[in-house]
Amino acid sequence: xxxxxxxxxxxxxxxxxxxxxxxxxxxxxxxxxxxxxxxxxxxxxxxxxxxxxxxxxxxxxxxxxxxxxxxxxxxxxxxxxxxxxxxxxxxxxxxxxxxxxxxxxxxxxxxxxxxxxxxxxxxxxxxxxxxxxxxxxxxxxxxxxxxxxxxxxxxxxxxxxxxxxxxxxxxxxxxxxxxxxxxxxxxxxxxxxxxxxxxxxxxxxxxxxxxxxxxxxxxxxxxxxxxxxxxxxxxxxxxxxxxxxxxxxxxxxxxxxxxxxxxxxxxxxxxxxxxxxxxxxxxxxxxxxxxxxxxxxxxxxxxxxxxxxxxxxxxxxxxxxxxxxxxxxxxxxxxxxxxxxxxxxxxxxxxxxxxxxxxxxxxxxxxxxxxxxxxxxxxxxxxxxxxxxxxxxxxxxxxxxxxxxxxxxxxxxxxxxxxxxxxxxxxxxxxxxxxxxxxxxxxxxxxxxxxxxxxxxxxxxxxxxxxxxxxxxxxxxxxxxxxxxxxxxxxxxxxxxxxxxxxxxxxxxxxxxxxxxxxxxxxxxxxxxxxxxxxxxxxxxxxxxxxxxxxxxxxxxxxxxxxxxxxxxxxxxxxxxxxxxxxxxxxxxxxxxxxxxxxxxxxxxxxxxxxxxxxxxxxxxxxxxxxxxxxxxxxxxxxxxxxxxxxxxxxxxxxxxxxxxxxxxxx
Amino acid sequence: xxxxxxxxxxxxxxxxxxxxxxxxxxxxxxxxxxxxxxxxxxxxxxxxxxxxxxxxxxxxxxxxxxxxxxxxxxxxxxxxxxxxxxxxxxxxxxxxxxxxxxxxxxxxxxxxxxxxxxxxxxxxxxxxxxxxxxxxxxxxxxxxxxxxxxxxxxxxxxxxxxxxxxxxxxxxxxxxxxxxxxxxxxxxxxxxxxxxxxxxxxxxxxxxxxxxxxxxx
Numbered sequence: 001x002x003x004x005x006x007x008x009x010x011x012x013x014x015x016x017x018x019x020x021x022x023x024x025x026x027x028x029x030x031x032x033x034x035x036x037x038x039x040x041x042x043x044x045x046x047x048x049x050x051x052x053x054x055x056x057x058x059x060x061x062x063x064x065x066x067x068x069x070x071x072x073x074x075x076x077x078x079x080x081x082x083x084x085x086x087x088x089x090x091x092x093x094x095x096x097x098x099x100x101x102x103x104x105x106x107x108x109x110x111x112x113x114x115x116x117x118x119x120x121x122x123x124x125x126x127x128x129x130x131x132x133x134x135x136x137x138x139x140x141x142x143x144x145x146x147x148x149x150x151x152x153x154x155x156x157x158x159x160x161x162x163x164x165x166x167x168x169x170x171x172x173x174x175x176x177x178x179x180x181x182x183x184x185x186x187x188x189x190x191x192x193x194x195x196x197x198x199x200x201x202x203x204x205x206x207x208x209x210x211x212x213x214x215x216x217x218x219x220x221x222x223x224x225x226x227x228x229x230x231x232x233x234x235x236x237x238x239x240x241x242x243x244x245x246x247x248x249x250x251x252x253x254x255x256x257x258x259x260x261x262x263x264x265x266x267x268x269x270x271x272x273x274x275x276x277x278x279x280x281x282x283x284x285x286x287x288x289x290x291x292x293x294x295x296x297x298x299x300x301x302x303x304x305x306x307x308x309x310x311x312x313x314x315x316x317x318x319x320x321x322x323x324x325x326x327x328x329x330x331x332x333x334x335x336x337x338x339x340x341x342x343x344x345x346x347x348x349x350x351x352x353x354x355x356x357x358x359x360x361x362x363x364x365x366x367x368x369x370x371x372x373x374x375x376x377x378x379x380x381x382x383x384x385x386x387x388x389x390x391x392x393x394x395x396x397x398x399x400x401x402x403x404x405x406x407x408x409x410x411x412x413x414x415x416x417x418x419x420x421x422x423x424x425x426x427x428x429x430x431x432x433x434x435x436x437x438x439x440x441x442x443x444x445x446x447x448x449x450x451x452x453x454x455x456x457x458x459x460x461x462x463x464x465x466x467x468x469x470x471x472x473x474x475x476x477x478x479x480x481x482x483x484x485x486x487x488x489x490x491x492x493x494x495x496x497x498x499x500x501x502x503x504x505x506x507x508x509x510x511x512x513x514x515x516x517x518x519x520x521x522x523x524x525x526x527x528x529x530x531x532x533x534x535x536x537x538x539x540x541x542x543x544x545x546x547x548x549x550x551x552x553x554x555x556x557x558x559x560x561x562x563x564x565x566x567x568x569x570x571x572x573x574x575x576x577x578x579x580x581x582x583x584x585x586x587x588x589x590x591x592x593x594x595x596x597x598x599x600x601x602x603x604x605x606x607x608x609x610x611x612x613x614x615x616x617x618x619x620x621x622x623x624x625x626x627x628x629x630x631x632x633x634x635x636x637x638x639x640x641x642x643x644x645x646x647x648x649x650x651x652x653x654x655x656x657x658x659x660x661x662x663x664x665x666x667x
Numbered sequence: 668x669x670x671x672x673x674x675x676x677x678x679x680x681x682x683x684x685x686x687x688x689x690x691x692x693x694x695x696x697x698x699x700x701x702x703x704x705x706x707x708x709x710x711x712x713x714x715x716x717x718x719x720x721x722x723x724x725x726x727x728x729x730x731x732x733x734x735x736x737x738x739x740x741x742x743x744x745x746x747x748x749x750x751x752x753x754x755x756x757x758x759x760x761x762x763x764x765x766x767x768x769x770x771x772x773x774x775x776x777x778x779x780x781x782x783x784x785x786x787x788x789x790x791x792x793x794x795x796x797x798x799x800x801x802x803x804x805x806x807x808x809x810x811x812x813x814x815x816x817x818x819x820x821x822x823x824x825x826x827x828x829x830x831x832x833x834x835x836x837x838x839x840x841x842x843x844x845x846x847x848x849x850x851x852x853x854x855x856x857x858x859x860x861x862x863x864x865x866x867x868x869x870x871x872x873x874x875x876x877x878x879x880x881x882x883x884x
Contacts (some may be wrong), residue, residue: 083840088833114864118842146864149782262832268837287864296866302856354822406857406868418870419857505835507873508857511841512866 025066025075027102028181031095031126032110033119034081037138039063040168041177042078062098070182077102085125085219086226089443093230099131100214104186107131108177113143113150113165116281120273121266127161128191130216133161134180142514147284155280160189169519192272196264201225201253202216208246211238211374226262231469257295292399292515299403299515310403316391317429325387327467334379343371362550373546376594377539385534386527389429393526397518401426402510409508415494416450417499418443418508424451428459431534433626435459436633446503449638452630457646458490460618467593468614471600475607477667478614484640485615485657489649537625545584561569572616572654573662574609575599581613585620589618592617608658608667616654619646670732673706679740680731681716681723686733687791695721738794739769741787742777748788749781768816782810811881813858813874816851822879824849824862829876841867843877 046065063078080091111119156163166173206217225230409419428435566576585592631639684693715729743766775798858874
């Protein structure tokens with residue numbers, strides 16, 4: 001590793017003036033606690049875009065981009081949030097691995113000015129690891145508003161590293177950061193010292209190392225003393241035979257300090273931070289209560305929080321996404337633009353240009369790539385998804401979700417989840433595929449499986465939701481029946497899954513970021529990037545589905561398929577034409593719902609059939625994309641099991657509901 | 668001079684009968700110690716008790732002694748059962764042996780460690796000692812789990828008691844460090860507290876493992 005390190009150094013200082021790409025590009029790593037503004041800084045430096053949110057633990061993936069500062073090209077790497085050098089969660093391990101293995105030329109530690117003392121503990125760790133640290137004290141604006149003052153130059157001198165006070169979201173401090181990066185020379189500075197006892201312990205362990213590591217022996221020894229598994233394995237490999245002695249020493253020390261090593265270490269770090277901050281950090285005696293804090297109080301008290309949630313859902317989800325997005329916008333795009341102008345026009349062109357009816361069908365027929373695929377994608381799905389993502393991004397940036405998480409935690413515990421699962425669950429109403437990806441942030445495998453199952457079963461995505469709402473709103477009572485069915489199934493399956501799937505529900509803890517007024521530009525970029533992802537995801541599938549349906553139609557396989565499934569359809573009281581909607585549904589959930597929409601406009605369904613079809617279709621197996629993501633995230637076995645379970649349950653529920661409605665005659 | 672173990676048991680039985688059950692005296696035959704036991708002599712000689720026709724009563728000095736004896740006994744029970752986790756009959760037996768060691772100030776130490784308990788594991792009252800009165804007077808309410816704080820109450824984190832090392836690390840990383848001031852903002856449906864300028868939400872299980880020393884007031 002030592003050799004590797006030297007080689008890197010030389011490469012990084014190679015003299016090609018406009019060195020492109022990886023060669024020569026210095027690496028700048030952004031690290032820090034969750035939700036301190038690393039991603040904002042990344043975006044500001046690179047001009048690229050990664051999703052920024054006011055929700056801890058959103059950057060699951062590592063973002064890499066390039067920045068050109070003072071004519072030099074740099075590689076900027078954004079890492080998931082980490083609280084300390086000792087990782088606990090998967091995201092933190094990812095972040096640390098980069099820190100240890102990527103040999104960065106600069107490490108920018110971004111911290112929250114208001115919590116300077118607490119976060120300085122990690123700065124100390126980075127410095128003692130011998131990393132080239134630059135400290136960015138972010139969110140200075142909010143700190144100042146609360147009357148906090150920080151003497152940044154003094155702090156910088158005491159730490160012996162460059163430090164900048166910044167409010168990156170407001171562009172404050174950016175030029176200073178660029179300046180420091182462009183002139184960065186690794187300073188020689190003392191490493192903060194612990195108590196004599198701890199320093200002795202560290203020295204005894206570090207003295208046994210025969211090799212060098214990417215970080216200082218002191219940091220390695222400390223991690224070993226904290227029984228860090230990854231570091232232990234690394235040292236075992238590198239030290240070879242010498243490891244036995246190291247291990248024996250570690251055992252001895254760990255035993256001697258078995259009472260409270262982690263705590264002692266943290267307390268020592270706090271003491272160092274306190275020393276560094278005396279005369280640097282001034283807090284007013286009386287804290288000021290901001291409006292955001294008041295709003296936060298309302299959001300988390302059940303008495304005010306539940307009504308607030310209902311208001312948010314009613315205006316955000318129902319009025320904005322449902323009525324405006326799925327109603328007004330869809331009417332305009334689908335009804336006026338596509339049906340009124342675009343489809344007749346494009347049909348005319350294609351029919352003139354292509355003489356063969358079969359090929360005409362492919363583009364502009366009943367299942368035509370343009371008349372059906374594009375119409376569904378742009379006319380129906382796009383407006384709904386766009387309004388949903390806009391709504392979601394505003395909520396996300398306001399900091400509302402963590403509050404919602406703690407509000408529903410107790411309820412979610414009953415279905416084997418913690419409040420943490422609220423993000424994937426709400427996101428599922430936008431796109432279940434995206435939500436399934438986000439279940440990665442949940443702590444245990446058990447939670448992830450339950451969340452994945454519930455997402456693929458009972459959470460309709462916004463596109464599907466929009467179409468179904470439009471459909472059912474025409475039959476009074478149908479929407480209510482549909483809603484009650486889904487809620488019951490969601491809870492029943494959740495409670496059952498929590499009992500059946502082995503393991504314990506993890507504890508719930510979450511940092512509550514301050515509530516802020518969302519910034520329009522950030523909300524818009526975020527919505528845009530999500531939509532872009534979504535569109536790239538669905539458009540090919542829509543076209544593929546159209547082509548497959550076209551093949552099915554011209555080869556009559558499709559009709560046969562309808563024939564085969566007719567008994568199944570009949571058993572849940574639906575006409576055989578409904579099979580088409582279900583086959584559609586396998587490609588895209590919303591596609592299936594849109595198929596129902598067509599059936600309904602043709603007058604083929606009565607309210608009872610419509611309700612049964614909507615419930616069955618909502619529960620029905622996840623679309624191809626979601627299925628593939630489940631397979632990727634959870635493995636083939638789980639994916640197949642979920643697929644089978646969901647299909648059986650969907651038709652089973654459809655059958656029961658049909659019987660129930662027939663007997664009671666409610667609809 | 669220290670009383671014999673047998674003598675202490677007599678005082679305890681008397682305390683239960685007279686002070687707790689409100690009987691005017693303790694009947695000799697119900698005390699569980701043979702009538703010819705030298706312990707009775709010992710107590711009479713020190714003017715702790717009076718025996719008349721098989722009826723035993725306290726003298727003022729004896730009542731004081733009885734009170735502190737019963738206190739030691741019940742503190743011992745708490746220690747054995749709650750802290751050392753020895754239950755059932757063996758717990759009772761061990762407590763009986765242990766109580767005799769709790770004199771000369773050891774009882775006050777144990778009492779403070781146990782945070783001045785009011786009752787024994789069987790639900791009987793533990794007479795308060797000087798240490799309890801002192802604690803009450805100085806407003807030191809002792810160390811309680813976060814779950815015991817009322818919302819709006821402030822305190823200082825005393826310690827974290829968890830078996831799970833990862834959880835300890837997480838809490839510590841969040842700034843839940845002994846010595847830090849903590850402000851409980853809300854206790855339902857989840858616990859929300861503020862440390863420094865950050866707010867955190869935890870569930871009851873987690874809150875139970877954070878111990879707070881209450882501020883005076």
